[in-house]
Amino acid sequence: MQELIAYFNSIPSTHRALIIVSGLCFFWLVEAGLPLFKFNYKKWQHAAFNIFFTATTVVVNVCFAYLIFLTSEYTYTNGIGLLHIVPLPLWASLLTGLLVLDLVGAYLVHLTEHKVKFMWRFHMVHHADEQVDTTTANRHHPGESIFRAVFTLAAVAILGAPMWLVMLYQSVSVVLSQFNHANIQLPEKLDSIIRWVLVSPNMHKVHHHYTRPETDTNYGNIFSIWDRLFGTYYYVPMQQLHYGLDVLEGEPTQNLLKQLKLPFNRAIKTDE
8 A cells, every 4th residue: 555655646748648548549449349339439539639638638737737736735734624634444434535525526517517607508519429439538628627636636625635635536536537538348347336436338328318317417537436325316227318508519529619619609509
């Protein structure tokens, strides 16, 4: 455990980038061999479009990195936050930290983006993808990336999380997001077992259905417990799914300029 802490306490930027790239490459290869849906699309062109938004997400995260570091250092050093209320074994602090960071930094921000129309306009860019695959994981408008960074910052402050825990969470989060967005076909029994604990590919695919109620369900990223606990868990067979958004039908969802301007296009309805 101490080796894990030491590694993530000083993880090089190159290693963090390698985690992102390795995850994309791995699930990209699995998609080729075990696709859930056989999309009629230019896979490389689709990937390049989504990777642009991955790059903007990285830029936003870098801009917030120092603020998150300062918050972590201040709260941890001064014993502020949930992790400092009751002394816990290291494994319990690790699990509690991951759960709360996932609750606030993934589930709550995602839920809020669906409930607040201003935020939903930015999140629509993520839902606009009509061929959901592993590259869709970080297809976030820069505005949405800011929302998510702010919620992560709040989670760090609430917990009083040490920096190694933040780095571990972000690494696990990005790989799990790539996993549950991946266009892979798992045996239904295996997927059903996974989604009792983690957000599985089939579970998250339901969230990308183009209409309600499916769109407003399954907000989790790492742990499925939050959707089950708060009544937002929902499941339908994969063959019933249709990706995209009904309010964006006819819109060029792979046009970079139009997607960047989408949140400010008042001609687009905000109702799903």
